[in-house]
Amino acid sequence: MGIPSYFSYIIKNYTNIIRSLKSFQSGSFDHLYMDCNSIIYDAYYKIIQTDKASNMDIAEFETTIIQDVITKIEHYIRYLQPTHTVYIAFDGVAPFAKMEQQRTRRNKSHYLSNVPLFKKSSQWELSSITPGTNFMNSLSKMINQHFLHSENKYNVKKMIVSCSDEPGEGEHKLFSHLRNHSLGNDNVAVYGLDSDLIMLSIFHLKYCNNIYIFREAPEFLKNSIPVDCQGEDPHFVDIQSLGRGILSHMNCKYSSDRRLYDYVFICFFLGNDFLPHFPAMNIRTHGIDVLLDIYNKYVGDHADAYFISEHNKIQWKYISRFVNEIAKREHEYLTQEYFVRDKFDHYRFPENTDEERKRAFENTPIAYRAEEKYICPSEQYWDKRYYQALFKCERNPTFMKQLCNNYLEGLEWVCAYYSGDCPDWKWKYNYHYPPLFADLCKYIPHFETNFIEQQLTSRSTQSFSPYTQLAYVLPKQQLHLLPEKIQKFLLDHYSDMYCDEYEFQWAFCRYFWESHPVLPKIDLDMLEKWDLQFRMHTE
Secondary structure: OOHHHHHHHHHHHOOOOEEEHHHOOOOOOOEEEEEOHHHHHHHHHHHHOOHHHHHOOHHHHHHHHHHHHHHHHHHHHHHHOOOOEEEEEOOOOOOHHHHHHHHHHHHHHHHHHOOHHHOOOOOOOHHHOOOOOHHHHHHHHHHHHHHOOOHHHHOOOEEEEEOOOOOOOHHHHHHHHHHHOOOEEEEEEEEOOOHHHHHHHHHOOOOEEEEEEEEOOOHHHHHHOOHHHOOOOOEEEEHHHHHHHHHHHHOOOOOOOHHHHHHHHHHHOOOOOOOOOOOOOOHHHOHHHHHHHHHHHHHHOOOOOOOEOOOOOEOHHHHHHHHHHHHHHHHHHHHHHHHHHHOOOOOOOOOOOHHHHHHHHHOHHHHOOHHHHHHOOOOOOHHHHHHHHHHOOOOOHHHHHHHHHHHHHHHHHHHHHHHOOOOOOOOOOOOOOOOOHHHHHHHOOOOOOOHHHHOOOHHHHOOOOHHHHHHHHOOHHHHHHOOHHHHHHHHHHOHHHOOOOOOEEOOOOOOHHHOEEOOOOOOHHHHHHHHHHHHHHHO
């Protein structure tokens, strides 16, 4: 679920959740948690907008980024003045499920860098911001030198640093610490602003009552900020107030804080970093409200009916009830989505200036809809054409079971990942699109079961090595970011895994950045084989 859509949604629907720093007393924050990868990107974009960027060599460019990152982190420590803990976290090697998204993003970014409209002035590659590169190793070294053992300098009791050499996404490192140190009524400020961070925070209100997510408001959010907070930077999202607003909005007959966990689960169906959104459900066209209405009627208005049990287990019988009701209306919802998208059929995006041409390019998925037109839900057998067009498969029982079980695994995996530690480092969703609700409901069990535990092995509890992640996510033209020996090994033996050209799938996407490059499959067995060899390379 993209942050522009979700953040705009919560600002419009929940009042009094945005606060400025002046609304807090000095020294109000006990703990400052910083998910710092976004700071690297901010530093990069700041530098390339300067005249001197084009005259910098790579070493100077990287040194400037690192210094800017340190300055920014230091600025926020002094700005918020936490009294107890500062935790500085960067992304380490990610779970396989996240690596899939990173592969998509890096290949898409490389593709765009070769489109004249999007060519960058800097030759430095953003893919360098991946664990295992020389840049990230240098950044880690400098961050550790500057911030470790600096409690007295910043007047805090505990300074914790976790850089890219430690596995795990930055935000999950932070919330693991929060879980292991139940903070009760302490005030926790969390730097970062994306929908995943909001969902994580909601799940962790049981460990800490006062969580505030903050970051400078990007341009696309400025119009969403309440008038009394405009001009104040950064902005804080009060998660407890958001939780109260969500519960009020849900308006369940049998309400409790546990409904918040169900709310997060409902949002999984709208897509996230690990699972695609359903074409019939779109956050831009009231998808959340539709899902909440169904949830209220068939789950929330019934005593003791929850998606997530008191013991944090998924109660599939209620998921089944919920999905069955969506399935009955799926064709109606999809037809409504087509009605909205069809309005663009006769619109021609102007292309007279570079800005207009960029806008036209970004709107490609809404302008060229061949796959969607082929599926055409207004004609008979549209559901068969859905699988033919998007999966290149027929709707046979073997494939449907495989697809639906993979999606159900994903629901369980994401739920476990948001509420605790990574349940399986080697799991991922294998497709660009979800099954139809009408098919998914046939495979949801009516009893408690654990998809992930049933297949848990010792190998799935360990992350890949940084070089394996790089080998998986980098496009061919950026393999030079790996050690020369590994780069040669991959190009000599696996060049067919790295294509120069590929197609994009964008059915039911709104913008090009949401599209999916169709890349050669690198399966888990092959990655495990590489991982073994690359680990030997580092020893």
